Amino acid sequence: MQASQSTSNPHVDSARYAKLIEVSKRIRWDIDRDVIRGRQFDFAKRFLPDGLSKVDRLQFLTANDQRLLSQIQGRTYANMFGLVERFIAAKMLDVSRDHWLGDQTALEALVRVGDEEIKHQELFRRIERMCAEGMPGGYTFVPEPNAVASAVLAKSTWAVMALTCHIELFVLAHYRESIGTDADVSELWKDVFLYHWKEESQHAILDEMEWTREDAKLTPEARDAAVDDLIALVGAVDGILQVQSAADAHYFVEVCSRPMTAAEVEALKATVLAAYRWQYIVSGVQIPRFSNLLNGMITPAQGERIVAALAPIMA
Ligand SMILES: [Fe+2]
């Protein structure tokens, strides 16, 4: 008897998974051979572009201090992806369970994504070590990946897939709209997110497929509870952003070129928090590909609940 590659499950489109595998194999890269290539970061250049870091709003900072703040934010940006990819990899392997004894092409696509996310975590650990070598001591990345992942993975799969889809779509938008087009950004920094973007382009498509498949399984009551889970997850992300933006502002005050006034410190803290909310929440929520998918799954009343929860963050 021949093992079947396909399944009669109408929610599994084997050809789409096969296409993802084909692209994933074609663009697959290696951390050292393709991305780092023996290079170091150029600390004379910015890391995170102004469109994401918002450092250009702080006109009282010198150009050198604005650059330092973009590097601190860029270091956190890499660490944040190392953090979220801990739970994303685990969730991909978790949802692959539905395909274990079913469509083997779908299973392969999910295993590949899990494997790529494990590689990305290693890339971001390398980035953190390279940043630590080139920057003054005292930086702290506060959230702990396994603690965050345990809390996230306790929520419903629908909510985790919604958050994951949102993250992987804003990865693409950030590279396309800001990182890839900014001439002032460190070349190595840009390459890290170019290569990351290449593999994430497939992940975003897979997220859409798996989230939609999960949605089709839910009763209205289960989906309503999942909307509450999603709201809780966004609140938890915002809690992390508040803590890490405060830590990064504190570190900047310690290592920048001159003492800052109390008013300047307040403006700095507010700007870094606003930048982090823009990077990790607001920029993703505004992507039509995400909002259209979400709104197609939920009722208007559920949409209003989400909008109300987001209001303080979007303001
Ligand atoms: Fe990734």
Ligand SMILES: [Fe+2]
């Ligand atoms: Fe990913």
